[in-house]
Amino acid sequence: MKVGIIGRGAIGVCLASYLSKQNQMQTVLFIRDTYEPISPLYLQQVDGVDIAITAPQVNLNAETLKDIDLLILPIKHYQVETTLLALQGKLSHHTTVLLLHNGMGTQALIEKHLPNTPYLIGITTDAAYQVSANRFHQAACGKLEIGCPIQTSEIDSRNVSTRSMTELMKLHPRLTWREDIEYAQYQKLAINAAINPLSATKNCKNGQVKHFKDELKQIKSEIFDLYEFMNLPIDNHELSQQIDDVIDLTKNNYSSMHQDFNKNRQTEVDGILGFLLLKGEETGMKLPFIESLYQQIVSSGSA
Numbered sequence: 001m002k003v004g005i006i007g008r009g010a011i012g013v014c015l016a017s018y019l020s021k022q023n024q025m026q027t028v029l030f031i032r033d034t035y036e037p038i039s040p041l042y043l044q045q046v047d048g049v050d051i052a053i054t055a056p057q058v059n060l061n062a063e064t065l066k067d068i069d070l071l072i073l074p075i076k077h078y079q080v081e082t083t084l085l086a087l088q089g090k091l092s093h094h095t096t097v098l099l100l101h102n103g104m105g106t107q108a109l110i111e112k113h114l115p116n117t118p119y120l121i122g123i124t125t126d127a128a129y130q131v132s133a134n135r136f137h138q139a140a141c142g143k144l145e146i147g148c149p150i151q152t153s154e155i156d157s158r159n160v161s162t163r164s165m166t167e168l169m170k171l172h173p174r175l176t177w178r179e180d181i182e183y184a185q186y187q188k189l190a191i192n193a194a195i196n197p198l199s200a201t202k203n204c205k206n207g208q209v210k211h212f213k214d215e216l217k218q219i220k221s222e223i224f225d226l227y228e229f230m231n232l233p234i235d236n237h238e239l240s241q242q243i244d245d246v247i248d249l250t251k252n253n254y255s256s257m258h259q260d261f262n263k264n265r266q267t268e269v270d271g272i273l274g275f276l277l278l279k280g281e282e283t284g285m286k287l288p289f290i291e292s293l294y295q296q297i298v299s300s301g302s303a
Helices: 008-017 077-087 107-113 158-168 182-202 204-210 213-229 236-249 255-264 268-283 290-299
Strands: 002-007 025-033 041-044 051-054 057-059 071-073 096-101 120-123 126-130 137-141 144-148 174-175
Touching: 002 008, 008 041, 008 051, 008 126, 041 213, 057 255, 071 077, 077 107, 077 268, 120 182, 137 144, 144 182, 158 174, 174 236, 182 213, 182 236, 182 255, 182 268, 182 290, 204 213, 204 236, 213 236, 213 268, 213 290, 268 290
Parallel strands: 002 025, 002 071, 025 057, 041 137, 071 096, 096 120, 144 174
Antiparallel strands: 041 051, 120 144, 126 137
16 A cells, blocks of 8 residues: 655654554655655654654655555645645545544535545544654654545545555554544544643643633533534533543643744634634524634734
8 A cells, every 4th residue: 555645744754654664555755846855754752762754755746646545634724725726636546535634624625626536534643743854753642533524425435444444554553443533523623622722822831721711611611512502412521521631631732723823823723713613603603702712813913
């Protein structure tokens, strides 16, 4: 199986490190035309051991993409549409795309821009960050959950799971197939929405978010009310505990939104709080605290 990874960001490098340990799995990193290959890349794993990533780094075109069986997009939410447009007319009929990013809303984009391409949705709890141009640090080896969208187009995406399940299981040491992947996305969305924007606007590590009790209670309440109104089969009490657990488990980490917000870079707020506000509009629900938090991030110029 030949796997392509878009970019050479921290999560993509983590995935490449897992794949480098698998026999009969080829990996290619796709980089922008304006970038030069940097090889090897080094990942310091959770156990402190450095691993060299020597996968080929190539530009994105029809020739380099033709033999790719699975193309993974471990990129920022706001980069997805541009990437999908760049892939138009270049993918082989046997290539499956795996969306792997924070936030929601890109399912409609892939069905719009790549309507004949089978795709999967992924969620990861890996934590990693870039130290320098060619060095990365893995803070936590989490898990990877993947699945087919609940409502698929004319493409029978379920063929992906039956055809390639053995190979897919090699993507991550803790991979789980989820039949309810979209509901899992909503759970992850709630966790990201509760932690990331507060950590960014309060300029704190994830663990310190719990000190802002009123704000955390407000954002949880609005999310839970929205989910109940949407009739999502999610237990709000359990979800609240999951949010608290992630705060504790990642207490020493700065969220990616914190890093982007405080370095005045574009954030993924539209795919997180923006998506919740969109669902609020669709259902007629007001989400005043989420709206104010969203506007605070957008008005900073970091949206």
